[in-house]
Amino acid sequence: MKIHVLIENTSTREDLQAEHGLSLLIEACGQRILFDAGASAAFAANAEKMGVDLRTVDACVLSHGHNDHGGGLATFLQHNPQAAVWVSPLAFEPHFNAVGKNIGLSPLDDWRIHVAAADITILAPGVELHRALYMPTPYAASGQGMETMINGERVSDDFRHEQYLLVEENGVRILFSGCSHRGVLNIVHHFRPDVLIGGFHFMKYQAGADDDKLREAAELMLQLPTRYYTGHCTGEYACNMLKPLMGERLQVFSTGDVLHLG
Numbered sequence: 001m002k003i004h005v006l007i008e009n010t011s012t013r014e015d016l017q018a019e020h021g022l023s024l025l026i027e028a029c030g031q032r033i034l035f036d037a038g039a040s041a042a043f044a045a046n047a048e049k050m051g052v053d054l055r056t057v058d059a060c061v062l063s064h065g066h067n068d069h070g071g072g073l074a075t076f077l078q079h080n081p082q083a084a085v086w087v088s089p090l091a092f093e094p095h096f097n098a099v100g101k102n103i104g105l106s107p108l109d110d111w112r113i114h115v116a117a118a119d120i121t122i123l124a125p126g127v128e129l130h131r132a133l134y135m136p137t138p139y140a141a142s143g144q145g146m147e148t149m150i151n152g153e154r155v156s157d158d159f160r161h162e163q164y165l166l167v168e169e170n171g172v173r174i175l176f177s178g179c180s181h182r183g184v185l186n187i188v189h190h191f192r193p194d195v196l197i198g199g200f201h202f203m204k205y206q207a208g209a210d211d212d213k214l215r216e217a218a219e220l221m222l223q224l225p226t227r228y229y230t231g232h233c234t235g236e237y238a239c240n241m242l243k244p245l246m247g248e249r250l251q252v253f254s255t256g257d258v259l260h261l262g
Helices: 042-049 073-079 184-191 211-221 236-249
Strands: 002-007 023-028 031-035 059-061 084-087 113-115 120-124 127-131 147-150 153-156 163-169 172-177 195-198 227-230 250-252 258-260
Touching (some): 002 042, 023 172, 042 073, 059 120, 184 195
Parallel strands (some): 227 250
């Protein structure tokens, strides 16, 4: 399996853009899958410089309904004439961050957009899309303060619009999660993958005040044999805190990286 990090908050190359967003190009199971489309058209410009042809992508998955993961969707649809785009039934609901800013997706009317209404949607042999709604959440979620709109009223977002991509190739189960708003501990303990790739949404954690939370998170993640690749919304402080606690079990990715797994 090969994973191209098309955009993330940081970059390893001066010629590639970085932004608060995420986009990964996954090559696995005979498929080329775009997982999220960043916040803007920047992921597409990076893809060209990285030698990734977006016209050959077979499917696109949006992990949830925030614009730092789907803001570049219109750009992808311009580049690719045939790929199905899989979204949650709740992806285009209004969404707001902790200070009330609208961070939702702009509605798009395109025949290629498909709603993943089932708990599990099979995209191809070895490739499954899982809705967050059916996943138990015994641990705390990671998106406190965010809101959505139900019946014209703002309410706390429970991130039912999240979905996760599970890819199994050569006996290795790799799970992709955009921001893990439903809680990275809930996700990893439910799916128990060999590898988890995505953001942990610890970016608001602060030195001193949240050290114990990060130590506990590391301890609980290490209870399973899962390996972790993270970036985007995990946050620089959290990454620096978790790395010595988790050692080689945790790797941090940046724009321009190419991961070879399995």
